Each structure stands twice: as structure tokens, then as C-alpha cells.
Amino acid sequence: VFHLSGALMLAATVLAAAVLPRRWSWPRFAFDWSGAALSAAALLAVIVGAAEVGASSRGWALMAAGAVLMALFLRQEQRAPSPLVDLQSLRENPALGRTLGLQYLTYAGAFGTSFLFSLYLQEARGWSASEAGRLLMVSPILMALLAPFSGRLTDRMRPQLLAALGVTLIVVGTVAAALLRANGPLALIVASLALHGVGFALFSTPNLTLIMGGAPRARTSMASALAAQMRTLGMVSSMTLITVFLAILLGTAGLGDHSLAGFLAAMRGSLAAISGLALVALVMAWRDAPAP
Numbered sequence: 073v074f075h076l077s078g079a080l081m082l083a084a085t086v087l088a089a090a091v092l093p094r095r096w097s098w099p100r101f102a103f104d105w106s107g108a109a110l111s112a113a114a115l116l117a118v119i120v121g122a123a124e125v126g127a128s129s130r131g132w133a134l135m136a137a138g139a140v141l142m143a144l145f146l147r148q149e150q151r152a153p154s155p156l157v158d159l160q161s162l163r164e165n166p167a168l169g170r171t172l173g174l175q176y177l178t179y180a181g182a183f184g185t186s187f188l189f190s191l192y193l194q195e196a197r198g199w200s201a202s203e204a205g206r207l208l209m210v211s212p213i214l215m216a217l218l219a220p221f222s223g224r225l226t227d228r229m230r231p232q233l234l235a236a237l238g239v240t241l242i243v244v245g246t247v248a249a250a251l252l253r254a255n256g257p258l259a260l261i262v263a264s265l266a267l268h269g270v271g272f273a274l275f276s277t278p279n280l281t282l283i284m285g286g287a288p289r290a291r292t293s294m295a296s297a298l299a300a301q302m303r304t305l306g307m308v309s310s311m312t313l314i315t316v317f318l319a320i321l322l323g324t325a326g327l328g329d330h331s332l333a334g335f336l337a338a339m340r341g342s343l344a345a346i347s348g349l350a351l352v353a354l355v356m357a358w359r360d361a362p363a364p
Contacts (some may be wrong), residue, residue: 101154114141126319168286179306182351184314214269231278236357238275243350250343316341
């Protein structure tokens, strides 16, 4: 998998270098090394701590340290002459901040579902990893097929409305996943994956359009970077919540050393938590969407 991904990334890099116009010049500002170090340390502390909360108090201490480091990072960004995240620009442009927040919450409220489905199919259903992987392809295949149509729709209708429709489908898919039980119907998993695939296909393009269109021309590179960062942070947050539930309810031993009931309890709890984030995203999306 990693070799294939690496080969595709290398091919994309070569193609981009050959096709895309290049205008490179050295930046005229100093890189915010302090901010980069604080943000990396904060994320590392939270992620490592989440994996250890079920083993000792060190896990909670690491997560608390991560929260302190994140606060120091935000303080650093307010004082740095060339911050990684221009908080002042976001305060002056609340619409951009809301669309970035929607990006974060939407991915946080859905990303971990496929991971949990993979474990569920193998632990509760006895499927092999390859069988589970083939079923999980439903979502990315739908995203890839529908993304071009989403781009065309974004040009023809209000992107806020299209993004809100996408978030609605994503939320329904996550809530459906939270309803899954030990012997639940396989159709529920397929429906959840399909809703996520169609939902993200409808959401991603219009929301990115709103992010890029909401930033001043001189700040479009910052807006693009923040969009990618919010997407990544959302994914990390989703997996961190799942890790906390698994660590608390299952401890440090492997899944095979615990009863199926323990794993299902951890799965339901984590899905309920990320469903809460998805519901917040739903409220935000429809609050900003214009009337059809």
C-alpha cells in the first residue's frame, strides 16, 4: 500500500512540475520556527497521550500538556511577525473563519468511521482485512465518481447550499454508523459509507471554493494551506477521540484479548462523540446557507 501510494505521489510530483507554471522566489519573511515547534509538540503530546489514557495517568498528563502547548502556540501566533496562522486576518474575516471551522468539524465528525468499520468487520464479522478493505472502497469510489459533477454544480448554484447538503448526508451517515450493533445489517454499513462518499463529494469542492473566495487575493496561499490543515486536524481529532475510547475501554492489550462487547462499547461511544461534532457542523452549515 505504501509503495503504491509513494509511486502515485512521485508521478503526481513529476506531472505537476512538467505541467503547472512555476513562479518561485525566496520568501521575504522569516519562517515561524517557534510556532511550528509548538504546534508539532502539541499534536504529538495529544496523540501519544490519547493512546495511553487507559494504561496510566501519564496519558492524561500528556493530553493536558498538549492543550497547554496549543495555548502557547496561539499566543505565539499573535506575537509573531510572520505567523503560521494569521489570527488577526481570521478575526477580520469571520466568514473565512466559519468555513474553515466547518471544514474541521465535518472531517472530525466522519473520518474515523471507516477505521471503526474495518475493525468491526474483522472482529465482529470475522472478515479478512482484504474483504473489509474491498467493502470500504464504496466511499472513495463514490467520491471520485461524483467529484467532477460537484464542481459543475458549484459553478451553477450557491456553494453554501451545496456544502450544507453535503454535510447533511455526512451527518446522516455518521449517525447511522453509531446505530450499528453486533449483528446489525450489512446494508447499514454500506449505506453509511455511501452517504459519506456522496456527502464529501458534494461538500469538498463548494466549501473549498468558499474558503478561497473568502480570502483576499494576497492571502490565497494562506487560505489554501489553512484548508488543508483544517482537514488534517479534523482527521486527527476524529482518530484521537476513537483512540481515547479504545484505550479506556480496552486498555493496552490487543482487540483479540477482549470480549466483543467491550469493543462494541468503545465503537458506539466513539461514534457518538464524533456524531456530536458532525451535528455541530450541520448547524453551522445550514446557518450560513441561503434559502433555496
